[in-house]
Amino acid sequence: MKSGTENLLEILYERVITLSNKGEWEEACHAAVAAVDKARAAVSEEEEAADVALVECLEVQGDVLRQIGKLEESRLAYLEALETAMPLGVxxxxxxxxxxxxxxxxxxxxxxxxxxxxxxxxxxxxxxxxxxxxxxxxxxxxxxxxxxxxxxxxxxxxxxxxxxxxxxxxxxxYEHEKTATLCNNLGALYLKAEKSNQAREMNLMALEIRLQLFGATHPDTAQSHANLALSLSQCGEVGEANEHFLAAVKGYEKNIDTESHDYAAVVENYAEFLKISNEGRSADLLVKKAQKKLAQLNC
The missing domain is CATH 1.25.40.10 (Tetratricopeptide repeat domain)
Incomplete structure (x- = not known):
């Protein structure tokens, strides 16, 4: 490529990344369009390595379009990138x-x-x-x-x-949030497949990691408490299941402004657990308290 073209594409590419990192998606989109247009012009003028530059610019344009919800335009950018790249040996x-x-x-x-x-x-x-x-x-x-x-x-x-x-x-x-996420997702899979003991162990592992990484009141920790409670319930460990349901409810209550849906879901599961355990009154009180807290969010 001509040095001027290469320099401009590098500047535009870096600008897209910088704006994206700042969350300035609309401006990032404009910069990405400019980069793609310049790369296409270089391809039409048969500049050396312009095809590869176009692939890279289309990729970053697709990324930005996906972030701002323009999914079909994003898909077309990615597919054009793949179509352009295939014969190039990139x-x-x-x-x-x-x-x-x-x-x-x-x-x-x-x-x-x-x-x-x-x-x-x-x-x-x-x-x-x-x-x-x-x-x-x-x-x-x-x-x-x-x-x-x-x-x-x-x-x-x-x-x-x-x-x-x-x-x-x-x-x-082992002590990484993505490791915890995989443990959590395995636990959820085993729970759905009614492999209770395996679910229990994976959910316990996820909880241990998340407690260490995020602390007791983080939403991810609350999720792990909730999932572990369900698997313990399936295993017949009623007392421990109750403790983890309580911890899950408490964790989601601390984050109710952003986690209202999950809070409502764990309350529903806990209430069902309490009813099965012949604690119908406790279940009713739990649900009424949750309904009041959720109603306050809409005031």
Whole structure:
């Protein structure tokens, strides 16, 4: 590429990243459009390496468009990037990133089959780049696990969550929030499959990590208390289940302004647990208290 073109594209690319990091998405979108337009002009003038620059600019444009909710425009930018990249022999890591981003888009609109197709292709490309044990692959395994769970393939979902957990444990360490997330998601899967003991252990692991990382009143910690309570209930450990339900309710109450939906859900689950335990009056009082707190949010 001409030095002037290369310099301008570098400036525009860096501007998009800087604006995105600041959350200034509309301005980032304008800068991304300018970068893509300049890269397309360089391609039409047959400047050397302009095709690769166009792929990179389309990727970042797709990222920005996705963040501001223009999903179809984002999808088209990513697909153009892939179409442009295919005959060029670009680095597999770049192809993997863009392919995974398309998977995320399909995931966001609940198109599980297309999400699975692009996620699996992304994993293949990361393997080609010798990055099969990397953090991006762990993220894809987590997303892909949810997609397979959504279509009822629990065995494949379990394999993917386990693969993601193994990568996180070795790359990020045991005491990392993504490791906790994978433990949590495995626990939820086992709970749904009525594998109570396995659910109990994974939810307990997630809780231990989150308590250390975030403390007792963080919403993620409350989520782990709630999930552990459900698995303990399935295991017949009623007393411990009650303690963790209480901790979950308390945690969500501390964050009720942002976690009202989860607060309502855990109260519903706890109330059902109390009724089964012949504590109907306690269940009624719990629900009335929650209804009052939720009503105050709308005042």
């Amino acid at each position: 680095e597999p890591e770049l192809l993997a990133r863009v392919t995974a981003s398309v998977g995320v888009l399909y995931d966001s609109v609940d198109n599980d089959q297309e999400a699975i197709r692009f996620y699996e292709r992304a994993i293949e490309l990361y393997a080609r780049a010798e990055m099969e044990k990397s953090e991006p692959v762990a993220d894809i395994c987590n997303n892909l696990g949810f997609a397979y769970r959504s279509i009822g393939n629990f065995s494949e979902a379990e394999d993917l969550f386990l693969k993601g957990l193994d990568i996180c444990r070795h790359v990020l360490g």
